[in-house]
Amino acid sequence: MTPTITKEYRLPEYTGIQALRLHEAELVALRGNDVLMKVHAVSLQYRDLMVATGKYTPGVKDNVLPCSDAAGEIVEVGSDVQGWKKGDRVCANFSVDHIAGDMTESIRQSALGGPIDGVLTQYKVLPAHCLVSIPGHLSYEEASTLPCAALTAYNALHGPVPMKAGDYILVLGTGGVSIFALQLATASGAVVIATSSSDEKLDKAKQLGAKHVINYKKTPEWDQEVLKITNGRGVDHIIEVGGPGTLPKSLKAVKYAGWIHTIGFLSSEPSEGANLAMECLSKACFIRGILIGSRHQFEDMNRLIIAARLRPVIDKVFSFDQAREAYEYLESQKHIGKVVIKVVN
Ligand SMILES: NC(=O)c1ccc[n+]([C@@H]2O[C@H](COP(=O)([O-])OP(=O)(O)OC[C@H]3O[C@@H](n4cnc5c(N)ncnc54)[C@H](OP(=O)(O)O)[C@@H]3O)[C@@H](O)[C@H]2O)c1
The missing domain is CATH 3.40.50.720 (NAD(P)-binding Rossmann-like Domain)
Known part of the structure; x- marks a missing residue:
């Protein structure tokens, strides 16, 4: 059965990490070109701290579902989607509409976890055009670090x-x-x-x-x-x-x-x-x-990651319930490389 409910974090106010709220929400309906991703892992960025504290100047929507970087598995495919199927392991590009070429203002407004809702959730509806396959040698936790930092x-x-x-x-x-x-x-x-x-x-x-x-x-x-x-x-x-x-x-x-x-x-x-x-x-x-990169660059990068058998450096993994602790750890700057939240136990 396709899930219709997800547990997700929201930031009802931008007053700091303690404002993060976990709650249950109904999933939006899948349109023809969408897929439903079961999110396995989310990695944190310095930007997520800026968003939570109201210091992210490019702008954030009200009550945002935070975070931009996730790795997961496709569990449902819209009727018009081509090239993807249930079970595929995928990441979403940071700006979902940045497929190739230069950044534009409208592409910038498609950045996850800022101007549009992000990925700190159990299930996420995404347009198929933002998807990138995960290199086979990487775990979901490792792959979740690729969309922004890498x-x-x-x-x-x-x-x-x-x-x-x-x-x-x-x-x-x-x-x-x-x-x-x-x-x-x-x-x-x-x-x-x-x-x-x-x-x-x-x-x-x-x-x-x-x-x-x-x-x-x-x-x-x-x-x-x-x-x-x-x-x-x-x-x-x-x-x-x-x-x-x-x-x-x-x-x-x-x-x-x-x-x-x-x-x-x-x-x-x-x-x-x-x-x-x-x-x-x-x-x-x-x-x-630099403003992150396009899906085509993401695909090019993955070829290098596969050829060189690169493995992202993960400092610490937190559980979904420990999202606030994960943010606090990132803020402490004790880490080297990446801090990850494992969404699926
Ligand atoms: N433009 C873009 O597309 C884009 C994309 C991703 C990130 N960013 C930005 O890039 C920056 C880094 O992001 P991140 O995710 O890598 O952050 P991060 O993982 O939180 O990195 C923090 C680390 O930066 C180092 N640092 C702090 N102050 C420093 C200083 N004055 N000089 C040199 N190193 C310093 C520290 O390392 P040590 O403890 O080793 O000193 C600290 O642990 C942030 O400002 C972020 O918003 C921009």
Whole structure:
């Protein structure tokens, strides 16, 4: 029997993690091009904390069903759906209407867990055009980490000038996006420099393939250290998750005509006195904003994940009932890689 009821979380107000409410709801009817996904696992993003605390500036619908990233199994297929069947293991793309090409304002409004309802639920109706097959060697928990963090890292490193073997890639911190960038870059023969606030996390980054590591607390002038490591040349690509507080140093650490992929805003304090326009000009470098990626890029990324047998780094798995604890753990920044909620026991 097709389920008609789901347990789901909602955020009736945006006052913090404690506002998360679990309740039962009726599922919306399946239209011709929809599938019903039994959600097995959901992974958390820094964005989910911003949404819960009312700090997510691109906008959130009222009483949102939060979270963007899930992996699950198709349990019902609409009458017009082609190419998918019951039992298929799938993820949904972050912006369900981002199939290929550039972001547009209307595609941006199709982002799960923000402008539209998300995936922290037992069952989810999704349009078939957003679906991507899960690589066979990955569990549902592992696959749930791919739609946002992994695809963002992939989009950065495979942009207009893709990284190549031998390139230097600088990843800031050891959160979800940065650890995926480390793994994708290492699998592609690039040389990774990783930074972190923690020596313990840097040890783990080395085990994952980072050739050089810098503790940015002990070495606040990490940009100078990057220049030393690269014999003054600078790095080819930077995974810039810090934002205003780290961008001036990234501009020092990048090579002439290198790429800075601006992704996050973890360090919101702007550095004083930095003239970013002049710094960018004097490095003749590229600063590229990233907004996750398309379904086609997701499919390309999965081919690399399958070829290199990559496995996402999961720090901790929480049960569905422990969603608040999972959010709190992510907020503590004790994790390395990803925090996951297992929806099916
Ligand atoms: N534009 C996009 O498409 C896109 C997509 C995904 C994420 N994002 C954004 O990217 C950022 C990272 O997301 P995430 O999901 O990877 O976050 P996350 O998993 O929560 O990562 C948090 C980690 O970032 C590191 N960090 C914090 N402050 C830092 C600083 N000043 N310098 C360097 N590292 C710092 C810390 O690592 P250590 O403990 O190792 O220092 C921390 O544990 C967020 O701002 C998020 O909103 C944007």
